Amino acid sequence: NAGVMQNPRHLVRRRGQEARLRCSPVKGHSHVYWYRQLPEEGLKFMVYLQKENIIDESGMPKERFSAEFPKEGPSILRIQQVVRGDSAAYFCASSPLSRTAEGYTFGSGTRLTVV
Amino acid sequence: GESVGLHLPTLSVQEGDNSIINCAYSNSASDYFIWYKQESGKGPQFIIDIRSNMDKRQGQRVTVLLNKTVKHLSLQIAATQPGDSAVYFCAEVLKTSYDKVIFGPGTSLSVIP
Numbered sequence: 001n002a003g004v005m006q007n008p009r010h011l012v013r014r015r016g017q018e019a020r021l022r023c024s025p026v027k028g029h030s031h032v033y034w035y036r037q038l039p040e041e042g043l044k045f046m047v048y049l050q051k052e053n054i055i056d057e058s059g060m061p062k063e064r065f066s067a068e069f070p071k072e073g074p075s076i077l078r079i080q081q082v083v084r085g086d087s088a089a090y091f092c093a094s095s096p097l098s099r100t101a102e103g104y105t106f107g108s109g110t111r112l113t114v115v
Numbered sequence: 116g117e118s119v120g121l122h123l124p125t126l127s128v129q130e131g132d133n134s135i136i137n138c139a140y141s142n143s144a145s146d147y148f149i150w151y152k153q154e155s156g157k158g159p160q161f162i163i164d165i166r167s168n169m170d171k172r173q174g175q176r177v178t179v180l181l182n183k184t185v186k187h188l189s190l191q192i193a194a195t196q197p198g199d200s201a202v203y204f205c206a207e208v209l210k211t212s213y214d215k216v217i218f219g220p221g222t223s224l225s226v227i228p
Contacts, residue, residue: 031213033216035218041221042204042220042221043159043204043218044218045216045218048213048215055213056213056215091158098212098213099213100214101147101149101206101214101215101216102149102164104161106158106159106160107158108156108158109158
């Protein structure tokens, strides 16, 4: 009966490296959402995915960021050539349906630090 | 654009007192609103929601009030306990092709024992 699992919990990368953040949704949930939270700020929407499809990526930076949710396995948020400004907590949520925001389950996040 | 903002960034209350956290929103097309609680090191946790056709909803120790005229939302916590210490976010849910949740910046609630 696991909730949304995100790993790693903490990730340190040097500038220019790649960061891969993984999110395993609640079993049976096929809708995944990624949010970014800067220190002392609210969560900012990044992308919404269903299995093998990106539905809304309006919050994703145009460069260096990509997301996928393959048929098998976790959803991946990938940040290439990280910069200091990418340091943040990245949260994933999942839901069983697309119209059930009250049913979002959030993971505990991955805290990315770029040094 | 879409935005949800809060009046007070921090709030300190005495244990046992009632807490009121306020929120302003700008999008008139929001279908409903959600309050989340985020404890340190954790993800947001759903507390209560309210539909746009309602002006009040009560849960266990919590009440949410919605004033659409002035686009204002509040969360009232009765008999605040130390375990209520957290950051609270209001969020609006936009009816796009899916339920899209837009978060406000948050209020940090600190309960003084």
